[in-house]
Amino acid sequence: MSLTKTIALDTQVGGGHYKDLVIQPIEYTVKNNLSFLQGNVIKYITRYKTKNGVEDLKKVKHYVDFILEFEYGGNK
Numbered sequence: 001m002s003l004t005k006t007i008a009l010d011t012q013v014g015g016g017h018y019k020d021l022v023i024q025p026i027e028y029t030v031k032n033n034l035s036f037l038q039g040n041v042i043k044y045i046t047r048y049k050t051k052n053g054v055e056d057l058k059k060v061k062h063y064v065d066f067i068l069e070f071e072y073g074g075n076k
Helices: 025-031 036-047 054-072
Strands: none
Touching: 025 036, 036 054
């Protein structure tokens, strides 16, 4: 799937923390064929300074824990 600049990428509901980036997390995720879990890590680490701070960093950790569990059998 190829993403070019579209109306969807030019529109953001709930702020400008993605729209103002050179490469939006959704673009990076799709172009690199990343999974949902990987995409969420990218999304939350990208926005933590401009949106939810520590809460977003905890979400990054949570999604990494999912990856460890589902892909490697646990968080050891």
